[in-house]
Amino acid sequence: MIPANRAPAQPTRWQQLWREALTDPLELLGILGLADHAATLLPTADTGFAMRVPRGFVARMRRGDPHDPLLLQVLPRAAELGEVPGFTRDAVGDLASRAGGGVLHKYHGRALLIASGACAINCRYCFRRHFPYAEETAAANRWQAALERIGADASIREVILSGGDPLSLSTPKLAELTEGLARIPHVARLRIHTRLPIVLPERIDAEFTGWLAALPLQKVVVLHANHANEIDPAVASACANLRDAGASLLNQSVLLAGVNDSVDVLVALSERLFATGVLPYYLHQLDRVAGAAHFEVEPARSRALHEALRDLLPGYLVPRLVREVAGAAAKLPL
Ligand SMILES: *Cc1c(COP(=O)(O)O)cnc(C)c1O
Numbered sequence: 001m002i003p004a005n006r007a008p009a010q011p012t013r014w015q016q017l018w019r020e021a022l023t024d025p026l027e028l029l030g031i032l033g034l035a036d037h038a039a040t041l042l043p044t045a046d047t048g049f050a051m052r053v054p055r056g057f058v059a060r061m062r063r064g065d066p067h068d069p070l071l072l073q074v075l076p077r078a079a080e081l082g083e084v085p086g087f088t089r090d091a092v093g094d095l096a097s098r099a100g101g102g103v104l105h106k107y108h109g110r111a112l113l114i115a116s117g118a119c120a121i122n123c124r125y126c127f128r129r130h131f132p133y134a135e136e137t138a139a140a141n142r143w144q145a146a147l148e149r150i151g152a153d154a155s156i157r158e159v160i161l162s163g164g165d166p167l168s169l170s171t172p173k174l175a176e177l178t179e180g181l182a183r184i185p186h187v188a189r190l191r192i193h194t195r196l197p198i199v200l201p202e203r204i205d206a207e208f209t210g211w212l213a214a215l216p217l218q219k220v221v222v223l224h225a226n227h228a229n230e231i232d233p234a235v236a237s238a239c240a241n242l243r244d245a246g247a248s249l250l251n252q253s254v255l256l257a258g259v260n261d262s263v264d265v266l267v268a269l270s271e272r273l274f275a276t277g278v279l280p281y282y283l284h285q286l287d288r289v290a291g292a293a294h295f296e297v298e299p300a301r302s303r304a305l306h307e308a309l310r311d312l313l314p315g316y317l318v319p320r321l322v323r324e325v326a327g328a329a330a331k332l333p334l
């Protein structure tokens, strides 16, 4: 897929890499030396959610390991096809508001913009697998409707770009928004929720960091990594460039069975994040989305893992264990 708002004739390097992402599960298994496992691993019917994974992320997977924690996050699996009671297509309960004009204002002081439905990677546990993202996002019409809503409510101190992945938008498209935000005196902070610096660190190019550094706002970037192996030197360099541009860096993870549901893996993730200049922020209990039941960790085990982290790590390296409850005024501790 071509990211929005860029003439296809002149793709940037990151846009070129985006287009070259792997979409064929057999090709992925072949690269990893796992072609023999295709029959046991892959679903026998269409899951309705295509595989998509940038080649740079594939390069961080272990060869010959069908249980690799990065592979498990992206490979379509037979288990996705089974129906499990309690796992629904609208697990976070706001499908309707998400599909609207792209602005969600559920929490005090913070307006969240669904800036783009596109992602460079398709994470199998994501609620997005059922979401009709073709509709308009907050970026439509030069962000006009979003800017009007934010400008009309002086309680909004922070604007959060979310998605999909907001950094799938071109930097000139992001600049359209921040030109408008700079004229709204009550907005102090811009926050960006993005997995792109992890899965396609080339996105953090000079054009992007130049834009970010020049913003007359406080800047927070919330990354999304679930396992220490996701953070390689290219990711670390992208994070350093984000920090140099003035951003505070946080990370949110999803607790995923088989990927990071062990004390050792979670400790290693926190340590690696801090070594990269990133503080752990949230550890999310999985949203109960249809097709993702095999990733769920029982809440009692989630709590036990979290308690073990508190015993082993300094407080600033322990992420808050939370879940999203429809209608609540904040993410709730589990
Ligand atoms: C998660 C979320 C936020 C941000 O919540 P924080 O606790 O500030 O990270 C804001 N608005 C909506 C609608 C959200 O879902």
Ligand code: SF4
Binding pocket: 118, 119, 120, 121, 122, 123, 126, 127, 128, 163, 164, 165, 195, 224
């Ligand atoms: S990057 Fe985020 S929004 Fe996109 S598929 Fe993965 S979890 Fe979902």
